[in-house]
Structure formats: structure tokens, C-alpha cells
Amino acid sequence: MAALKERMAQFISLTSEEYDYFYQQLTIKKVKKKEKLLQEGEICTHAFYLLEGCIRYYTVVEGEEHTGQFFFEGSWYSDYDSFLSQMPSKQYIETLEKTKVAMLSKKTLEHLYTKIPKFERFGRLMAERAYLGARKKNETLTLLSAEERYLHLIQQRPKVVERVPQHYIASYLGIKPPSLSRIRKRLAQNR
Amino acid sequence: MAALKERMAQFISLTSEEYDYFYQQLTIKKVKKKEKLLQEGEICTHAFYLLEGCIRYYTVVEGEEHTGQFFFEGSWYSDYDSFLSQMPSKQYIETLEKTKVAMLSKKTLEHLYTKIPKFERFGRLMAERAYLGARKKNETLTLLSAEERYLHLIQQRPKVVERVPQHYIASYLGIKPPSLSRIRKRLAQNR
């Protein structure tokens, strides 16, 4: 998959042999819309690279879903918490569209860390990116009102607004669907 | 500093020579209460290990401080965003007590990545920890009410409640001092 090769090159420069070796370790999987790649209680054994489609991760607290983030083709995602600690996950990973993923197991990744030390760097860069993403979301949650967060999302990640049903967006923004509707109405009037 | 040596050992196992080499690269600095280790606009050139004392990092948006996190002796902290990108920082790092820090420059760290490749792992583990911490804070912000966040803080990080002035705690919780006062009053009554 050319796209993945280019993506990897943004992190570390691999020889063609190294990349091929890496690629052989991956498991490709096609998943229908609304299927789960991970469920609460399971141990997250893989990191996922999205070749096509779209996923979200969410947690369930007191019967209520809280969407943490959306990812589209070209992104890596894993429940780091569980992936790193190999403890049961507290989150669900669910496809929002028909999705094609490349799966990289923890075992393989650790093997790669040893066999091709450059992958330590890859692991570090992934973690750093993940950290910056998490902090950015933190910031929008603390600094912005729900309306501002929505505007921000439209600006920064239009794909989300285009491709993701609104009640998931509400959940991501930390509000309820009626509130998002009110916000949208307000915005439509002031234009 | 024995404490730092032990702390490092939790991340990577270094020979005494390696540790000594590492330690020599650090700059030790004593800082008074309420001094800044980093200001908005500056480039964050160092990671800080707290030998003694306590710091917070915060951002200023529309004239208002938003405290992101508190750190005590035994922790590492850096504005990763600026440290990694070497772009001007958006945050302040400020001591809340008389503090002693060991400073590790980005240059040195990159030198260590090359000279002692184990440090790549150190860098990765630091980023992973930072990520998990940021995600945990995310969670408490989305899932809990202000009162629950405060109770959570008392439980999980009693040091913060003991050592940090309340208005900084309010800022960390994402509320205003009067609200924290109300919450405390409510809790005092229901006991």
C-alpha cells in the first residue's frame, strides 16, 4: 500500500527491504460499518492503521457513550492505555463507515523495536503525536465554550462534520444532541 | 542525586558510567517561589526534572490563566509542544514553591539518542506517560462534574490539595474560585 509507505516515511526512513519486512507483519482486515475493533474488557493487542474509512473510540460511563476521537484513512490509532499495559481496555473502537485496517500487533512492534531499532523512534514519534493530540483536545475542552468547540471542529476538521453523524459529534464535544441542535440553529440565524 | 538515578532506572537500565555521563549533561538550578521556568513566546529548550518543590504549567487566554497541570519532586516536565517543534511556547511554567530542577536540553537529549540508543526508549516512555496523563485529564474533564473532579483530585493527588493554593486548583478544575468555594461548602455540609 503506497499510502502507508509514504506515511511511514514521515516518521522514519526505511529501506525498501525494511518496509517490506514491516509490511509483511501487518494483517489487513475489512470491517463493515458499525463493527467494533475493540470492546471494553478486551486487551488491545493491536495498533490500527486506517487504509480506508473512519472510526471513533469511545468509553461508556453510567450507560452513556463518550466519544474520545475520530480517525480517518491515513491515521494510526490504538488504545495506548491497554496496548502498553496489556490490561483490559476501558474503551470501544468502532467503525463509522466500511473500513479497511492494517493491524500491527504489540508483539510484532516489540519485535521490530529489537530487530530494526529505528522503530523505537517510530514508537516515540507516535506517542509524541498522540500526546500532542490529547493535549490539544484538552485545551479546546477547557478554553472554549461548546459553540466555540463546534466552530473549531468545523474549521480544523471539516471531514468530521461531513462524515460523522451529529449525535457522535455532540458526544465528542461533550454536549447532548439537543444542545448541538440549539447551537446549530443559533449559528444558522446569525449568518 | 540518588532519587533521579532511581527514577531513571524505572525507565531504562543504565550502567553507572552511562548514568554519570547523562548526569553530567544536566544543569542544576535553584529557583525561588513564583519564578518562571518558561514564558509564552520563548522556545522551550529544556526538559525539567524536579529535584525538589512544585511547579504548574498554564496558558493565558484572553487575560485569563488556565492551569494545565501540577508537578512535584520526582517528575519530569517540559512543554513538549515547543520542545519537540522548537516553536515559541504558548505556555508558562511557574514554580509554586522554592524549587530545585535538573535541566536537560533538547540538544543533549538528541545527542543522547545517538550516543546511547537506549535513550530513544526513554524518550518514547516519557512521551507515552505524558500521553496517558493528558488522556486521563481529558477523561476527568468530560466525564465528571466540577464537584466530582475536585473529589477525584483529593483522592488521586492529595499533594495537590495540600500544597497548592485554591485558586490555582480552581483554575486546574476549569472553574472559578467562587465555584470551588461553593463546592467545598456543599461537601462540608454533607459530611
Added chain:
DNA sequence: TCAAAACGTTCACCCAGGTTAATAAATTAG
């Protein structure tokens, strides 16, 4: 040691977002 500054509490009023429930619109599956 004591005046100034920083910090914490309380009050009255306001508002964004939650809740519940009804209804409309859009999607999906058979």
C-alpha cells in the same frame, strides 16, 4: 511587626447546557 497584598468566602443575579418528551426527517433493511 504590621501594612499591603494575596487569597478565600459569600451573596444576588444570569445563562449555557441538561433533561424529558414529543415529533419530524432521514436511513436502512427486508
Added chain:
DNA sequence: CTAATTTATTAACCTGGGTGAACGTTTTGA
């Protein structure tokens, strides 16, 4: 193509936290 399901909107009412201002209390530093 249509019934069932999912998703989105609206309305009425409620509530936790914001705001500004006044007033104690504690800490600080000269």
C-alpha cells in the same frame, strides 16, 4: 417500496457554574 429504525429538531423547565462586588482571613516582605 415501504416499514422499522436511527437520527435530528424543538419546546418547557431545571440547575450548576459564571460574574461582580463586598468582605473576611492569611501570608508576605520591608
